[in-house]
Amino acid sequence: MNASILELHDISYAYHSLTGEIPALSNISFHVRQGEFLAIVGPSGCGKSTLLSIIARLLEPESGTIAFQNPDGSLEYPKTGYMLQHDHLLEWRTILGNVTLGLEITHKNTPEQVAYAEQLLDDYDLYKFKDKHPGELSGGMRQRAALIRTLVLNPDILLLDEPFSALDYQTRLTVSGDIGNIIRTTGKTAILITHDLSEAISLADRIIILTGRPATVKKELSVHLTKEEDTPLAARSAPEFHQYFNLLWKELSHEK
Ligand code: ADP
Numbered sequence: 001m002n003a004s005i006l007e008l009h010d011i012s013y014a015y016h017s018l019t020g021e022i023p024a025l026s027n028i029s030f031h032v033r034q035g036e037f038l039a040i041v042g043p044s045g046c047g048k049s050t051l052l053s054i055i056a057r058l059l060e061p062e063s064g065t066i067a068f069q070n071p072d073g074s075l076e077y078p079k080t081g082y083m084l085q086h087d088h089l090l091e092w093r094t095i096l097g098n099v100t101l102g103l104e105i106t107h108k109n110t111p112e113q114v115a116y117a118e119q120l121l122d123d124y125d126l127y128k129f130k131d132k133h134p135g136e137l138s139g140g141m142r143q144r145a146a147l148i149r150t151l152v153l154n155p156d157i158l159l160l161d162e163p164f165s166a167l168d169y170q171t172r173l174t175v176s177g178d179i180g181n182i183i184r185t186t187g188k189t190a191i192l193i194t195h196d197l198s199e200a201i202s203l204a205d206r207i208i209i210l211t212g213r214p215a216t217v218k219k220e221l222s223v224h225l226t227k228e229e230d231t232p233l234a235a236r237s238a239p240e241f242h243q244y245f246n247l248l249w250k251e252l253s254h255e256k
Pocket of ligand 1 (some may be wrong): 015016017042043047049050211
């Protein structure tokens with residue numbers, strides 16, 4: 001079994017405003033293994049995005065610690081990359097221009113890095129669209145381009161904040177399968193926030209269930225599905241799928 005890339009210990013966080021304090025996270029502890037696909041589910045507004053922001057080090061926890069182990073053996077915090085509900089592709093740039101934007105901003109757009117971006121576009125069936133603009137692509141293709149824009153920067157951990165929720169149901173099934181496969185083949189560690197229980201079960205190795213705000217860890221669930229192929233439909237047809245779904249539903253139906 002792979003080592004932990006992150007270990008959260010007793011993380012708590014509250015927002016402070018003129019009208020008072022909004023506690024968002026309370027004593028959250030869990031670990032994430034290198035190469036693992038972890039899903040986090042919980043009621044709307046419970047603190048899931050706040051938790052991702054703390055993992056990305058955009059917010060500092062009020063108490064608690066995060067122990068980490070960089071996969072490259074260095075003492076640096078693992079590099080994180082975000083994928084959000086909206087792809088935030090820039091409409092006036094080409095697809096290649098969009099996926100190399102992060103390289104440009106970080107002054108890393110060397111010929112080798114641009115070649116790597118083109119290789120990723122080729123691997124994930126977007127190469128022939130590299131000179132098109134986002135408006136010429138389907139929603140699913142746009143999300144694949146957004147993922148490539150993140151992968152180009154070679155993050156150790158992908159933080160996926162409801163990345164499929166703006167897509168229609170059918171596209172969502174295909175794109176979540178595609179993106180799940182891309183993440184698995186690249187061996188990246190992923191943390192997915194979703195309110196779609198079926199999506200969590202079909203993509204994740206393990207699911208963390210949070211309580212209502214302030215979020216605490218209610219339960220952890222390892223997912224093992226008997227399936228013939230790695231597709232969202234095969235996952236949803238697995239004999240164990242409904243048991244997991246019922247369990248998650250039961251846990252969450254008591255939370256607000
Ligand atoms: P989730 O991702 O689970 O929907 P969030 O982490 O976005 O929840 O938010 C958790 C709680 O913190 C919510 O009740 C939200 O209203 C509150 N919150 C989020 N951001 C801020 C902020 N910048 N200032 C004050 N309250 C916030």
